[in-house]
Amino acid sequence: MKQDDRYTQAVASFGPALQRLVRGFEADADQRRDLLQDIHIELWRSMRVFEEQCSLRTWVYRVAHNVRASYVMRSRRLNFAAYVCLDELADMPDRDNPELIASDQQALAWLHQTLQRLKPPDAQVMGLYLEDIGAGEIAEIVGISPGAVATKIHRIKTILARMFQNGGPADGQA
Amino acid sequence: MAKPEKPDVRVIWGAQTVEPNPVTVEQIRVNANKFQSAVQRRNRVEYAAAVLVVAGFGSYLWIFPTPLMRLGSLLIIAGTIFIVVWIHFRASANPVPSQISFMDYISRYREELRRQQTALRTVWLWYLGPLVPGLALFTIGMSRLLEHAPRSGHPMWPFLVVVVGVFVGVWLLNLWGARRLQRQIDELSSLLP
Numbered sequence: 001m002k003q004d005d006r007y008t009q010a011v012a013s014f015g016p017a018l019q020r021l022v023r024g025f026e027a028d029a030d031q032r033r034d035l036l037q038d039i040h041i042e043l044w045r046s047m048r049v050f051e052e053q054c055s056l057r058t059w060v061y062r063v064a065h066n067v068r069a070s071y072v073m074r075s076r077r078l079n080f081a082a083y084v085c086l087d088e089l090a091d092m093p094d095r096d097n098p099e100l101i102a103s104d105q106q107a108l109a110w111l112h113q114t115l116q117r118l119k120p121p122d123a124q125v126m127g128l129y130l131e132d133i134g135a136g137e138i139a140e141i142v143g144i145s146p147g148a149v150a151t152k153i154h155r156i157k158t159i160l161a162r163m164f165q166n167g168g169p170a171d172g173q174a
Numbered sequence: 175m176a177k178p179e180k181p182d183v184r185v186i187w188g189a190q191t192v193e194p195n196p197v198t199v200e201q202i203r204v205n206a207n208k209f210q211s212a213v214q215r216r217n218r219v220e221y222a223a224a225v226l227v228v229a230g231f232g233s234y235l236w237i238f239p240t241p242l243m244r245l246g247s248l249l250i251i252a253g254t255i256f257i258v259v260w261i262h263f264r265a266s267a268n269p270v271p272s273q274i275s276f277m278d279y280i281s282r283y284r285e286e287l288r289r290q291q292t293a294l295r296t297v298w299l300w301y302l303g304p305l306v307p308g309l310a311l312f313t314i315g316m317s318r319l320l321e322h323a324p325r326s327g328h329p330m331w332p333f334l335v336v337v338v339g340v341f342v343g344v345w346l347l348n349l350w351g352a353r354r355l356q357r358q359i360d361e362l363s364s365l366l367p
Contacts, residue, residue, distance in 0.1 A: 004199050016192040023190065037197065037205065044202045046273050059273055066272040066279040073283070073358060080361050104186050111187060120365060124276060130187040143275025160183050 006047040006056075011040070014060045017131055021064055024115040024127055031075070039067045054140060057133075061141045065124050083119040086126075086155040110163065125152045224258045227251075231308075240319055246312025253304035260300045265293040277366065284362040287355050294352040301348075302341050309337060 011018075018039055026032040043063050050059055084092075111130065115123045121142055128138045135153060139146040231247040231254075238244060268289070270282045293300075317330045 007199060007202070011195050015195045019192040020187065020190050040197050040202055041206050041209070042272050044199070045206060046271075049271075049273070053273075062275060062279075063272045065276050066270075066274070069276065069279065070272075070283070073362075080364050104189070107183060107186050108190065111183070121276065130184050132184050132188070141275060143277030143279075164183060 003044065003047045006050055007044045010043060010047065010056055010060050014057060018060070018064055020131070021061075021127055022068075024112050024130075025068055025123065027112070027116055031071075035068060035071050038071055039064050042067045055137070058137055058140050061128065061133075065120075065141065069120060080119060083123075084117055085119050086122045086152055086159070089114070089118065090155055090159050107164065114159075122152060125149060126156050129153055129156055220261070221258065224254050227254045234312075238315070238319070240315045242311050242315030242318065244315075246308045246310070246315055249308030249311060250305060251308075253308050256304045257301055265290070265300070280362050280365050284359055284366070287359050287362070291352045291355040291359065294348040294355070297348040298345055302345060313337070 018036065022032050022036045022039070026035055043060060046059070046063050050056075053059075054062075115127055118126060121144065124142050125138055128141060133141075135146050135149045138153075139149045142149070228251050231250045234247040235244050238247070268286055270279060270286055272279070274282070313330060313334060316333075320330065
């Protein structure tokens with residue numbers, strides 16, 4: 001299969017997921033556009049060497065996350081000390097009042113903010129969990145053990161349960 | 175009345191509106207080629223600068239009469255060729271493949287930054303050092319030539335000040351670059367076990 005065909009297939013299958021990923025990780029609209037373009041270019045380039053070494057989905061997410069890391073480093077916004085890990089997020093008091101998360105829009109806004117303040121590996125696990133990807137594949141994408149992914153997912157579920165406990169959109173408060 | 179079951183937050187996430195694919199394969203190809211052309215243009219400028227130096231000092235082999243200046247020119251040409259070869263094989267950017275796992279990517283990216291940092295820290299060895307013998311001989315030769323010229327005095331010191339100033343400036347700029355890379359390396363290290 002030719003490079004263009006592989007790329008077209010990847011975008012047809014995972015283009016919306018890439019847009020959600022970029023929207024989740026970048027707050028600024030201009031940077032979102034630039035990052036998405038960089039991801040598409042690198043994805044197209046990478047398809048020259050794609051020989052089904054892993055699933056197409058794993059490949060696409062790896063490229064997307066790595067391009068994003070490279071983008072952050074090039075844009076000189078590198079300051080991981082300012083990010084929090086899942087454990088710290090779980091221990092934080094609920095300044096974002098769960099009662100306020102009463103609509104899908106508010107839920108998405110909270111998810112975006114949370115993804116943007118988490119350290120990259122934790123943010124990636126959370127983003128991939130939200131895309132409904134299994135722990136084994138997340139481990140392949142991020143490059144940490146499946147056990148570590150399972151622990152992080154457990155943390156994420158706890159945090160999500162706490163945040164959406166009182167104000168979930170389906171509680172009729174939206 | 176029983177509350178309706180709350181949807182998985184993943185359903186909300188997946189239901190976000192997305193635009194149709196914002197770029198076509200043709201646009202991707204054009205943008206990728208633009209980037210590639212920019213890299214090739216930068217490389218061509220570097221090689222063209224080296225060719226100019228070689229051509230300039232090559233002409234001095236015939237223009238200047240003293241053996242010291244000729245030997246100096248020859249050594250500068252050799253030093254320039256050495257620098258070009260060194261940059262090509264040892265100091266050029268080595269892109270990290272993007273399809274590996276994130277932690278592997280961070281690890282290899284850090285290694286690449288360390289390699290570049292070493293190149294910046296040792297710039298005196300592979301960039302400045304190879305030019306010193308040739309420039310020294312050329313300057314001494316030029317100085318002797320001017321000593322014998324009528325009404326010349328010793329006009330070489332401004333030239334020396336400029337050359338030494340440029341060398342020190344290049345060295346300090348590279349040290350500064352290496353220190354900036356250290357910050358990125360530390361940040362990447364904080365993500366790795």
